[in-house]
Amino acid sequence: MTTFYAPQPNRRALLRLILAGAGAAALPGLAACGSDGGGTSADTVSFGNNQSDQVPKDAITAVLRSFEGESGLKVAVNTKQHEQYQEQINNYLQGKPDDVLAWFAGYRMRFFAEKGLTGDLTDVWSKVSSGYEPALKEASTASDGKQYLIPFTQYPWGVFYRKSVWQQRGYEVPKTLDEFVALATRMKSDGLVPIAFAQKQGWPGMGTFDQLNFRINGYQFHVDLMAGQEDWQGPKVREVFDTWKRLLPFHQENALGREWQEAAQSLQQGKSGMFLLGSFVAQQFKGADVDDLDFFAYPEINPEHGQDTVEAPIDGYMMSRKPGNPEGARRLLEFLATPAAQLAYLKADPTAIATSNKADTSGYNALQLKAAQVIKDAAHITQFLDRDTDPRFASDAATNGLNAFIQDPDDVDSVLKGMADQAKTIFTG
Structure with a gap:
């Protein structure tokens, strides 16, 4: 009988604890900057970031700084190493998560939405839906017919x-x-x-x-x-x-x-x-x-x-179920749906494509143009096993x-x- 190989000795035990929903507090290292009604001031939005590699981290930071300049709000960024962010997301959402947080479309988004762990973004979608194709809206919708994610980038x-x-x-x-x-x-x-x-x-x-x-x-x-x-x-x-x-x-x-x-x-x-x-x-x-x-x-x-x-996975952003700054969170999510925000990210990290159908692709490099065409031509799109x-x-x-x-x-x-x-x-x- 094969023994399942675990490269990190404590990983399976940790995941069992997380996925059982044990404990309400966020795990060490993914504590929020402050939401769930506490800690976030009216002029600050907290942001949970899973882009820990330097290139995408710099890219999303540039986008958030642009939002600060346009909105007059401040964004408190809470960055966590990508794999650990995924491993700890369940307890993070049950504790005091950041107002806006990175996540993925499809099954993974619906899983937490249907557990009541993330915020309804239907009102934001009523403002931004013209910028997305129906398939992207579908990938952001839970079984209750409401939207819980703003798509940001996509890659094949x-x-x-x-x-x-x-x-x-x-x-x-x-x-x-x-x-x-x-x-x-x-x-x-x-x-x-x-x-x-x-x-x-x-x-x-x-x-x-x-x-x-x-x-x-x-x-x-x-x-x-x-x-x-x-x-x-x-x-x-x-x-x-x-x-x-x-x-x-x-x-x-x-x-x-x-x-x-x-x-x-x-x-x-x-x-x-x-x-x-x-x-x-x-x-x-x-x-x-x-x-x-x-x-x-x-x-x-x-x-x-x-x-x-x-x-062709879709990366995007959700809102916590009870953000400390709900108005600021919605303003940030609406901003992240804009072509300007997505193209600003891609300028620093040109390895993906914008999800907005209003994005100007004239600045795409050859790889991005091919990626966009491959996705457009596909009869079926999957998000990735996990x-x-x-x-x-x-x-x-x-x-x-x-x-x-x-x-x-x-x-x-x-x-x-x-x-x-x-x-x-x-x-x-």
Whole structure:
């Protein structure tokens, strides 16, 4: 029987505590700057920020400073390391969260909205809805028909590569899995690591699972699996892992000890040929290197589904259920919905695209233009495994199950049994 691999020894215990909702106070390090009726003055809005990497942190700071200049309000920023922010969000929301806080669209947004842990933004949406396509409003709406999130930026996942490396070696974009394997084989013989790979942070490998699952089994099966309506031990999921096992020898070794930034640097340095990640991978590229970066949609595996689905997570902002400065919070959220705010962010971090349909794209770089087109052309959009399913399943069963598989792909039976057992407990318990 495989023991699920946990790179952080106390992580599972911590997540159980969080997801059980134990304790009302925010966990250490994610204490709010002051809301829930206490501590926020009438001229200050507190802001919970999960953009801890320097580039996006500087970008959102520039946006908030612009808001301060326009509104006359002050913004007290509470930044937390990205993964810890996600791990601690449940208790944070039950305590005294910041007035406005970063989060994600889709299942993860609805999960907290339906528990009454975030504020209704329907009144803000009545002012900003003309700036969003219906799909973005849908992704911000809970089962009660009310909106709980303001979309800010969006980015696609794809297979990224350096154009100069490919041109030098005569590589061509693969359209099918067999072509992908043939290319990876050739890269390996050329002395490159075919596929950069990192899993220390627990979530990057989820992107590989998602791509394989909706390429093999289609969008609807993927959505149903994420909702606990399909069997993790069934033949369709087994085929996903069997396909991944075929591809693992082309992946960068020792992934469980590597962060995505390090894997991105191996691509940037020309040591790896490809890297499946979101377009934020460009944060690790500077100057002319950014112009040398390109990507393609994950290759077709099952012709029935082709390349019709694109993983394109939406990042945005929610309001706490009882903000200390409700008027200021709504003013900030309305500001974050504007093209000016989103483009100001993208000027400092041009790795994503604006969610506003009124944003001027003439200043987009080539990567952004392609990202916008790929998202526009997709028949189906997914948010990402840890955003599309119950957070209890994502944070424990999925993270540890994928880590166990990567560590020992020959023991897939026990991995799938463990994931299936936990899915039954979470989705039917």
